[in-house]
Amino acid sequence: MLILGIETSCDETAAAIVDSARPAGARVLADVVLSQLDEHRPYGGVVPEIAARAHIDHLDRLIAQAMDEAGLTFADLDAVAATAGPGLIGGVIVGLMTAKAIAAAAGKPLVAVNHLEGHALTARLTGDIAFPYLLLLVSGGHSQILVVEGVGRYRRLGTTIDDAIGEAFDKSAKMLGLGYPGGPALEAMARQGDPGRYDLPRPMLGRDGADFSFSGLKTAVRQTIERLGEALDEQARRDICAAFQVAVGDVVADRLGNAIRTVARPADGRRPTLVVAGGVAANGYLRQRLADLAGAEDYELAIPPQRLCTDNGAMIAWAGAERLAAGLTDPLDYPARARWPLDPEAEPRPFAGVKA
Known part of the structure; x- marks a missing residue:
């Protein structure tokens, strides 16, 4: 399966293509990440509004670059995956809406990925775990x-x-x-x-x-x-x-x-x-x-x-591939979420914010 992954939950704008073919092993065909460090450095931390605007400015170009590097068109994809949360809601919306537009135009399934699940499953992209x-x-x-x-x-x-x-x-x-x-x-x-x-x-x-x-x-x-x-x-x-x-x-x-x-x-x-x-x-x-x-x-x-420990599109593409293989896809009206715990049954921590 060929999956486009889009990540915009914080201050990295990222797009990647993963070929999840088994048993030959998964391959990252393209992995493009644009860091926003220069934009946020004067403020000593991430400014949500600046991050969202930077995603708007650069995401289309990065997706095009990833597709070119992989030698693919949208018609070649099996699905489009994007971070749907948790994260800075403005940035999440930018990436998720872009993924919805591509999925709708190309007639491909949408996979809304929990950013934390992207991290959680990355080790299975790079190793037999x-x-x-x-x-x-x-x-x-x-x-x-x-x-x-x-x-x-x-x-x-x-x-x-x-x-x-x-x-x-x-x-x-x-x-x-x-x-x-x-x-x-x-x-x-x-x-x-x-x-x-x-x-x-x-x-x-x-x-x-x-x-x-x-x-x-x-x-x-x-x-x-x-x-x-x-x-x-x-x-x-x-x-x-x-x-x-x-x-x-x-x-x-x-x-x-x-x-x-x-x-x-x-x-x-x-x-x-x-x-x-x-x-x-x-x-x-x-x-x-x-x-x-x-x-x-x-x-x-x-x-x-x-390079796969920090935020990137490959982890989102891989999580999308794992979910697609399990028969899990999402409707085009799937909402962006600022908070999204991996374990919804776990006791909340009142002072931990999105970290819980």
Whole structure:
């Protein structure tokens, strides 16, 4: 099956074509992503109105580029998939309406994709991973641990009760004057820092369950910066970054370890798999901590290539292919959704916003 995937949920405008042919294996025929970093950098974060306008300005061109790279016309497609939520509603509407127009004009099925499901299934695009598997989904807006039982079937074990991991990275970096986006800059500074110089808290560490909390850690970073005052030199910034990153690693390992111990191992005797997805999965330190945890718990670890960890069209095309193969398509009046939990039965977290 040939699927066009469109992603516009935040500040990346993306289009991709995936050939989901089996058993030869899926192939990404085209994957075009336009980042809006320059548009949002002066504001220190994503401005929803600017993001939506940028999607309008660039999406048609990117779709045309992807189709040209794949050597296809719309008539060649088997379906059109687009993110229908969750995300910044203006951007979601741009991508979903464009997908509806293409599907209607070409007479192709529409697949409305949950952005989180795109992340959740990406590891199956790049590797031979069977259901069920454990998923750690970590990004600027989401921090969740789920059991992926199948396409459209997710059981949440834990989520953030306040801030997402990526949000904590970006806001801590902003307080340290590292610019936007802050996560990669903070990771780079941490490599040259002493994580033992500053004692930062580990929220939720040692508690039952698998929920996260990062607002207290972020507050501790701010208080450390204020306490240092003029003594906040370049080495102090590096050391705070290192301390912050290690604290996050400790929390993630603790929370994920709790989740692992509540999940039954596969009945067929195979090693269970831990999949890590989302933009924060690109962080090298956290990847190593997760590799150590997986080894200690006798789990296989699967992390998609870095370019597929951040938002992209290929993950939406692949999720569309998985849903189409399961006989799941959507009407052309399918609504855009700002919030859309993967596990609708999970208890909501009142202060977690779209992250729940």
